[in-house]
Every structure is written in structure tokens, then in C-alpha cells.
Amino acid sequence: MLGAILASVGLEIFLIPNNIIDGGIVGISIILSYLTNLPLGAFIFILNLPFLFIGYKQIGKTFVISTLFSVTVLSIGVTVLHPVPGLTKDVLLAAVFGGIILGIGVGLIIRYGGSLDGTEIVAIILDKRTAFSVGEIVMFFNFFILSSAGFFFGWDKAMYSLIAYFIAFKVIDLTIEGLDESKAVLIITEQPKLIAEVLMARLGRGVTFLEGRGGYTGQSKSVLYSVVTRLEIAKLKTIIDEIDENAFVTIHDVHEVMGGKFKKKAIH
The missing domain is CATH 3.30.70.120 (Alpha-Beta Plaits)
Structure with missing residues (x-):
């Protein structure tokens, strides 16, 4: 729960107000919400459901239940926080601090047995059937998702999105392994x-x-x-x-x- 709440704060207080997106299903949901003016939380929840069903069949019940709980809390969190104004209009500061907070949130969720994104479930399944690692598959998906931000928000925002994603990626590792590894x-x-x-x-x-x-x-x-x-x-x-x-x-x-x-x- 704490991880999903922190991820909601990172997204709605820092990244989304500055048109910076995340990777995976969350990134796709941000783009769709921007194009349709429909609630972001609804897209996050609905788009993750098919992947959760696949994960239930292929990976296991405990992991999927943890992931469903995390996705539900995130969907509610971004909906509740959406009316709250962003903390900064400095895009670089938003990318840095949004990436840090998002990374801590996602890291906590992964550390305690869940996930926050359906693409990770696909990556885990494909990892068993291909020569590519989970990290490589996720990076492949996110490359196209983050690149697409350039068409909708401008290429400068796409580059800031890459900065935020890189920071979040590193902070996830620190959160999972600990600073004092x-x-x-x-x-x-x-x-x-x-x-x-x-x-x-x-x-x-x-x-x-x-x-x-x-x-x-x-x-x-x-x-x-x-x-x-x-x-x-x-x-x-x-x-x-x-x-x-x-x-x-x-x-x-x-x-x-x-x-x-x-x-x-x-x-x-």
C-alpha cells in the first residue's frame, strides 16, 4: 500500500502535471488519459486486467493478488491526487524528484512480492521462453512507450521522461537491495x-x-x-x-x- 501511494504521489504531484510519462502500462494510460480526458486511474486498472489474468495462469496466485492490490491502490491514488496542483513547474526538478519517489514506491512493491505493471508480467513469461532477460524485455517495451511521448508532448518532454525513467530504475534497485548492500x-x-x-x-x-x-x-x-x-x-x-x-x-x-x-x- 505504501509503495502504491508513493507511486501515486510521484506521478500526480511531479510527473503528470509537467507532461512527463512513465514506462509500461502506466505510460500508455497517461497518453490515453491525455488524449481522451478520461480518468487516468480507470485506464491503469482496466489495461492491467488482461495481464493479471495471464499472470494468474502462468505465474501464480500470490503474485497476481499482490499486483492487483497494488494496481487498485495506485488507480485510486492517482484519481484522488489528480485535482492537487503539481509541486513544481521546473521540468527537470519534476523529473528528478518524481523519478525518485516513483522508484521508491515501485521498489517497495517489488521487494514485498508484487508488481505495478502488466508489462512486467509479460516480461516474466517471455523470459522463460526466449533468450532475453526480464530487464531487456521491459526496456524494449518502454523504449517505444517513452519515445511516443515525443509525438504527444514534444521531444523535450520525451527526453525528460527518459531522465525520470532512468532515475526511477536506479532507485528501484536501491530500494530492493538497500543502500547498505x-x-x-x-x-x-x-x-x-x-x-x-x-x-x-x-x-x-x-x-x-x-x-x-x-x-x-x-x-x-x-x-x-x-x-x-x-x-x-x-x-x-x-x-x-x-x-x-x-x-x-x-x-x-x-x-x-x-x-x-x-x-x-x-x-x-
Whole structure:
């Protein structure tokens, strides 16, 4: 509900008053509402229904129910907020802040198991049947939808729409993964025990020893595995460099951490 309300605010308080559109079904609905003077909320709800039916058959009941709830709240939200005047007439500010608020809203919905757009349902289904990813399919749809804004609102508004969409896209990722995302670290070193002890003492992180074997030498090696926050990466690199400057280190993004004694914290 909170995500759909924020998306409504981003659309009706920032984007729509400045003729900036979003991608997907929402973008199509904005164009149709502009051309017909009919309520935006009605288009959003009605155009999403066929995709929800397809999703119910192909994806699952829980996802579709969550999406239906989000779409319903969004439809009501944009209808209620439509008479409210926009907060700014500066198109760039509207694109930036509208994109941020919309991105947070959509990110919250996706993070908790729903969606706000029928094109994402189509993308999920096509992802299983084609070589294209969900992101690539959605981007393909949105390229044509956002480009069409140029014919109705002018090409400058189409470019502002692309700015808003790019910002929303990035903010969605931040909302889903969190600002303080985790990193998995693999360390191959000649000083495994010492590095493990220092990491546990100075960072307070657990370290797991994995058994490895050198492909060239055939010698057994201890590989250290640990999960830290993004904020701790610089300190971790310093610690490893102080002990073994020849250590081989790989760092990977981790989208979610569950169980164990891992707890995110800031470095003081």
C-alpha cells in the first residue's frame, strides 16, 4: 500500500502535471488519459486486467493478488491526487524528484512480492521462453512507450521522461537491495589463519574456511569466505594488504543475507 501511494504521489504531484510519462502500462494510460480526458486511474486498472489474468495462469496466485492490490491502490491514488496542483513547474526538478519517489514506491512493491505493471508480467513469461532477460524485455517495451511521448508532448518532454525513467530504475534497485548492500568476499592467501583472526577481531565478521587446490601447483589451499557490508570493503582491503599484499581477492554483490550471525552495521 505504501509503495502504491508513493507511486501515486510521484506521478500526480511531479510527473503528470509537467507532461512527463512513465514506462509500461502506466505510460500508455497517461497518453490515453491525455488524449481522451478520461480518468487516468480507470485506464491503469482496466489495461492491467488482461495481464493479471495471464499472470494468474502462468505465474501464480500470490503474485497476481499482490499486483492487483497494488494496481487498485495506485488507480485510486492517482484519481484522488489528480485535482492537487503539481509541486513544481521546473521540468527537470519534476523529473528528478518524481523519478525518485516513483522508484521508491515501485521498489517497495517489488521487494514485498508484487508488481505495478502488466508489462512486467509479460516480461516474466517471455523470459522463460526466449533468450532475453526480464530487464531487456521491459526496456524494449518502454523504449517505444517513452519515445511516443515525443509525438504527444514534444521531444523535450520525451527526453525528460527518459531522465525520470532512468532515475526511477536506479532507485528501484536501491530500494530492493538497500543502500547498505552486502558483499561476499573470497580470499586466497598464504596467511589464512592470521587474516581470518584479524577480520573477526577488527570487523566482527565471521569467516569460513573452504578447501581449495591450486590448478597449476596442485597444492591444497585454504580459501576464506566472508560477508561484509559495502561500507566495510575499504577497511577489509586495507587489512588484507597489510598482512598479505599478494593475496587474491574477489568481491561479489549479495542481494540478501539470511540466518547466521550476520548483522549490518556501520564502521566507526
